[in-house]
Amino acid sequence: MKIIMSQYFRTAFSNELTKKKDGKYIFNFPNISPKFFKIILRFIYCGKIDLEKLQGQDVLKLLTRADELKIQRLVICIQEYLIKHQHEFLQQNPTEILETIYLHETFTDLWNYCLEEICTKPDLLFKSDKFINLKAPLLELLLKRDDLSLDEIIIWNSLIKWCFSQHPTIQQDVNKWNKEEIVIMERTIHRFIPLIRFYHIPSADFVTKVYPFKEILPKDLINNILVFHMAPDEKLNVDVQSPRKPKCVYDSVIISDKHFAIFSSWIENKNESYYNVNNIPYKFNLLYRASRDGNTIATFHAKCDNKGATIVIVKITNSEQIVGGYNPLYWDSSNGWKPTSDSFIFSFANKDNLQSAKLGYSNYGDPYSVFGGNVNYGPLFGGGHDLGFSNNRWYRSCSSSYPDVGIPLNNFQTDDYEVFQVVKK
Template sequence: MQQKLYLPILNKFEDLFDSKKDYDVIIKTGEGNNQKEIYAHSLVLRCQSNYFDTALSANWAEKENGKFIFRKPNVSQHVLEIIIRYLYCAKLDLSTQNGSDILKLLVAADEFGINVLSEYTQELLIKNFKDFLQSDPIGVLELVFQNEAFTTLKVCCLETICQEPEILFGTDKILALSEEILELLLKQDNLVLDEIEIWNSLIKWAHAQQPTVNKDPSKWSKDELALMERTLLKFISLVRFYDISSEEYYEKVMPYENLLPKKLRNEILKFYLVSSKQIKLPSRLSVLINTKHLALFASWIYKKDKILKKNPYKFNLIFRASRDGNTSADFHAKCDDKGATIIVAKIKGSNRIVGGYNPLDWNGYGDKSTPDSFIFTFENYNDIGTGKIGRVIRKSHAVRCFIDYGPLFGSYKSGSNDIMVNGNGKWSSVPNSYPNLNIPRNFEIDDYEVFQVIKEN
């Protein structure tokens, strides 16, 4: 009902802005040939913004022919018109704006001290950040990381790209990425992307920076090699080569091995030939397991006795307790609505790992039925030959989902499930729905991880 009272008044103010009747302020945006003018009324601007009240005061204002002249070359006409219209009639429609324009609006609103508009714009960005980032990833990334005040948005950027790397990686968009932002992304331990894809994208990016270099590395001259070495110097040490299979290394990395320092090449060779070789850079894949475990998990999921020659599944690390938090809320925030998952936990003070496979999901409430789940244990996580699997027996109680608990496998008996993680991160086990794998009754863990399991085409 009240809208009938104030909407006509706001509409009249909007008409005043559009008509430019009796304007006394000329706002000059842009520079040179791109300079544009916006006409406004000083009384409205000074009433709505302390910034404009000061800028248009007698002590600060510049006047020509009786009109205030306000110069703002760092703000586009488009963004400034959105702000001025908002000050006149409180109208704001950002549904048609791309991410970079909304960020520019946020920067300008913050500069003009329009706190309500600034807070609203930032909340909108955070709520729909993935959509805005996808609409203009390069523009959004550059604006966010150039502005020191965007701490929360920087976190959103990194989390979104790490969980949805296809926004950039594997596309031509990454070719326009700055050195600084690319370096920051490659430093992230939770980048959900096969390392070989990171390497392929890095090589593609380097060629885009040096378009005159031959695309065939076997035909590089000494000058071309030196140029590519300088281009990739700060990135080579960030590639987790130990997460690349020997076959992929041979096919995709070896043609470019002259870009790698000789010492690193020898370490990689030793890693492939001597399994006990220690990894210096934390794996993006896992701090608990390696590709051999994943190959075995794939065969168990596929219900095969032998390890498959080609892994038909992709395992994305979506949660690590030491990184993401060790409460039930932390687990569900990262793992709900992600579909099939593998849980892996290392028992404290031992080389033993335990875990389970949930082919469904972790959201919802209560028991979930499936014939395809299993739990497992490795007496020595360094030796996949010590792995034992226990496929579900009571299929109607395969997994349990409760928001106040972490992952739960099997039904409840004698104070625990077959594998139970309570809300405070305490682990326990009582055999019931699965075979007895001699998992300790109560135990502490060093860490645990959750992998999203995706069937590849």
């Protein structure tokens, strides 16, 4: 009997939860509409299911009914369909969908998919007007994620917005809170405090956007963060959480999407209002990775010549430092120099600390901004060999065509380097 494939029905028969009339078993399913039950029965008896005529909301309801009946094969099929064919629906109301999935332990595929989507594209949820309706356990799960692709100050601002929404009668002006309001807000935010990586919030943002809420934050936390920013050489007896490490959309093993947002801003010579990971106006296509393609000059030119603008990223061995440069023109093995005022070189003393970046544009009118390359040279920036690759090593001779941005002098060991083609979207 095919209906026995469901754990629900096996239990119903064994526990005599059914009624028998005229030799037939009678089940009562008040939560399942005839339309859904017809689909479920067809799957049970024929192993077939057609979901294309259903709206996304109905497919999700059908999934919950299949789980109620414990038909695991159907649960797996419907999850797969939603992920492959209903991704727009899943993005439209992430709050409601997350809460539905959260209540069903068997929806693991859909749960993992939705969490990864939100962590990669957090605006789907955090900029939604329904964000404030998110249940506390779900918000807590999201804030625990290492791969949540949001600046920490935006996470903090979103948390404060959520806390206010839980108590709409509490006034927005922190300085006017009475003791009762302070206690209420402190209790509301308490469970989330360990999940905010305060030490990775820039000092200016901490002073203007976090410090005003000092009454609802632990005093030792406030004091330690003040010391961290005002006396950076002072050793703190605290465990500083590592920064979040969101999944990189741009296929880099060296940097994160946040670096690409910064590169985009530098390419357009922005001094303020930098791009963020959600509004990057360029595509960065991986052309070459030394560890993957072979660390040779010939391979670099075979992969990167005549591909237009590129950015080179180099990871230095035994440190967190990365260096590199942007060529707005092209590599071509022409054995000639190319003048441009739009190229730049850069360094991050610590790739996980975006504030450690140093940037230097080519000197205006300098004819030696970028070397096209030849059999002896890979990427080469500047007439003084401000940054270059030759004889299977990276090096810097002197600062000539670019300012000194902290690239090590002479030869230095590297773990890997990548070259990305830069294309305007």
